[in-house]
Amino acid sequence: MPETIEIPPRTGTAFRLQKGQRLRVIDPQGVQVSDLLAFNAHDTREVISNGRTLDYASRLYLTTGDPLYSNRSNIMLSIVEDTCGRHDFLLTPCSKDTFRIIYGHTDPHQGCFGNLAKALEPHGIQPDQIPCAFNCFMNVPIDVKTGMFTVEPPLSKPGDYIDFTAEMDLIIAMTACSAGLSNGGTFKPIQYQISDQ
Amino acid sequence: MPETIEIPPRTGTAFRLQKGQRLRVIDPQGVQVSDLLAFNAHDTREVISNGRTLDYASRLYLTTGDPLYSNRSNIMLSIVEDTCGRHDFLLTPCSKDTFRIIYGHTDPHQGCFGNLAKALEPHGIQPDQIPCAFNCFMNVPIDVKTGMFTVEPPLSKPGDYIDFTAEMDLIIAMTACSAGLSNGGTFKPIQYQISDQ
Numbered sequence: 001m002p003e004t005i006e007i008p009p010r011t012g013t014a015f016r017l018q019k020g021q022r023l024r025v026i027d028p029q030g031v032q033v034s035d036l037l038a039f040n041a042h043d044t045r046e047v048i049s050n051g052r053t054l055d056y057a058s059r060l061y062l063t064t065g066d067p068l069y070s071n072r073s074n075i076m077l078s079i080v081e082d083t084c085g086r087h088d089f090l091l092t093p094c095s096k097d098t099f100r101i102i103y104g105h106t107d108p109h110q111g112c113f114g115n116l117a118k119a120l121e122p123h124g125i126q127p128d129q130i131p132c133a134f135n136c137f138m139n140v141p142i143d144v145k146t147g148m149f150t151v152e153p154p155l156s157k158p159g160d161y162i163d164f165t166a167e168m169d170l171i172i173a174m175t176a177c178s179a180g181l182s183n184g185g186t187f188k189p190i191q192y193q194i195s196d197q
Numbered sequence: 198m199p200e201t202i203e204i205p206p207r208t209g210t211a212f213r214l215q216k217g218q219r220l221r222v223i224d225p226q227g228v229q230v231s232d233l234l235a236f237n238a239h240d241t242r243e244v245i246s247n248g249r250t251l252d253y254a255s256r257l258y259l260t261t262g263d264p265l266y267s268n269r270s271n272i273m274l275s276i277v278e279d280t281c282g283r284h285d286f287l288l289t290p291c292s293k294d295t296f297r298i299i300y301g302h303t304d305p306h307q308g309c310f311g312n313l314a315k316a317l318e319p320h321g322i323q324p325d326q327i328p329c330a331f332n333c334f335m336n337v338p339i340d341v342k343t344g345m346f347t348v349e350p351p352l353s354k355p356g357d358y359i360d361f362t363a364e365m366d367l368i369i370a371m372t373a374c375s376a377g378l379s380n381g382g383t384f385k386p387i388q389y390q391i392s393d394q
Contacts, residue, residue: 050248051289051329056298060344071325073294090287092248097270101253128268131328132248144341147258149251 002193007034009187012115012175014123016041017166017194022080024193025136025174030158032188033177035093035112035133037120038068038076041169044125046070048077050089050132060142062089067167068134076170081163084156088138090149093130094179103180112175123171136162136190138182153184165197199390204231206384209312209372211320213238214363214391219277221390222333222371227355229385230374232290232309232330234317235265235273238366241322243267245274247286247329257339259286264364265331273367278360281353285335287346290327291376300377309372320368333359333387335379350381362394 004026007013012035017023025034040046052069054060062068064082067075092098095113099105110118117127137154176190177183201223204210209232214220222231237243249266251257259265261279264272289295292310296302307315314324334351373387374380 045323045325049289051287052294054346055288055295058346060339060346071327073292073298090248091252092246095270097249098252101270126242128242130268142257142339142341142344144339146256147339148256150255 002195004191004193007174007176007190007192009176009189010109010178012112012119012173014119014171014173017170017172019166019169020197021166022195022197023164023166023172024161026159026161026191026193027084027137027154027156028158028191029188030156030160031154031184032156032190033138033154033182034136034190035116035175035177036136037116037130037133037173039125039171040070041171044123044129044171046072046074047129047131048134054089060090062087075167077164078167079162080165084137084160084162086137086139086155087162088135088140089132090140091132091135091138093133093175094177094182098179109178111178115175115178116173119173125171151181199392201388201390204371204373204387204389206373206386207306207375209309209316209370211316211368211370214367214369216363216366217394218363219392219394220361220363220369221358223356223358223388223390224281224334224351224353225355225388226385227353227357228351228381229353229387230335230351230379231333231387232313232372232374233333234313234327234330234370236322236368237267238368241320241326241368243269243271244326244328245331251286257287259284272364274361275364276359277362281334281357281359283334283336283352284359285332285337286329287337288329288332288335290330290372291374291379295376306375308375312372312375313370316370322368348378
């Protein structure tokens with residue numbers, strides 16, 4: 001059994017994932033989002049791209065069988081198993097600005113953006129390089145007529161997970177999301193496992 | 198009257214837009230998309246961000262009154278007039294890879310991405326810095342249940358336009374889009390005007 005590593009509530013981490021390895025992102029308590037980023041480990045200017053991925057998928061909601069593309073149109077990760085089935089690839093990591101603009105907080109938390117920036121700094125990746133994340137378990141339904149969307153509690157139950165296979169050597173950054181709206185009003189941990197398959 | 202400048206079919210251009218200036222993007226023949234990018238003229242690592250913008254708007258489709266944010270959550274442009282009312286801010290500029298992956302072309306056109314990259318090179322901006330564009334007049338309806346979307350002909354009629362005010366000094370890049378699906382199967386010019394208001 002691969003080791004289970006826990007990301008405490010409202011924090012983030014970053015690590016290497018080698019080509020061919022499998023990453024399992026687990027929501028241990030349910031109703032908790034994890035923002036996930038991927039960078040080419042050998043050239044960090046190549047980064048996960050929601051625009052490329054959604055364009056090629058012609059679909060907003062991704063699940064088992066879907067590839068996640070980079071800004072250079074290379075496949076970085078493939079989704080190989082998914083017990084939840086609802087994730088978001090539209091919105092940016094929550095940040096000080098999110099809490100200021102959307103929540104009206106006067107002393108805002110650094111959010112997933114700050115946590116990702118801190119975790120990526122030792123890998124030589126600057127905050128400006130952080131794109132839209134693949135937001136595991138995030139639930140963003142859309143009103144098709146108006147285009148309005150809302151951020152609703154995740155559909156994930158305790159123990160739900162999503163598995164990715166690395167299609168190139170990667171630096172992965174992940175959070176246990178810090179935004180109340182995204183997580184049903186509570187802040188919970190996220191777990192992950194890495195296996196060689 | 199401000200000068201009207203034409204962007205020939207399947208090409209692109211880039212220029213400075215000073216804070217306070219107004220940019221009008223015109224579809225002279227109708228049913229033609231223009232991909233639009235914005236960079237902070239004084240620090241080109243700051244760039245237009247669909248994720249930040251859509252997150253703060255809570256809406257996929259933007260029009261008059263909506264601000265367009267940067268990756269640093271600063272307002273770069275404001276939409277101040279819009280005679281069409283349907284644009285896209287979801288998809289990346291079409292590229293060689295778009296034509297290879299979606300269209301199956303064996304000798305693909307460089308697309309808006311290649312045209313934007315070429316136009317931005319003299320400004321010291323690298324291809325990897327190109328994010329999702331604000332796609333003026335692009336029509337991407339979504340099926341709310343499945344999340345599937347399609348690229349349909351623009352709703353723009355001849356002479357329709359969208360006006361932006363610059364909220365900071367910008368480098369703007371724009372195209373007359375090169376993708377058949379986006380433009381009702383034909384490739385037409387785009388025009389623009391810059392005025393001091």
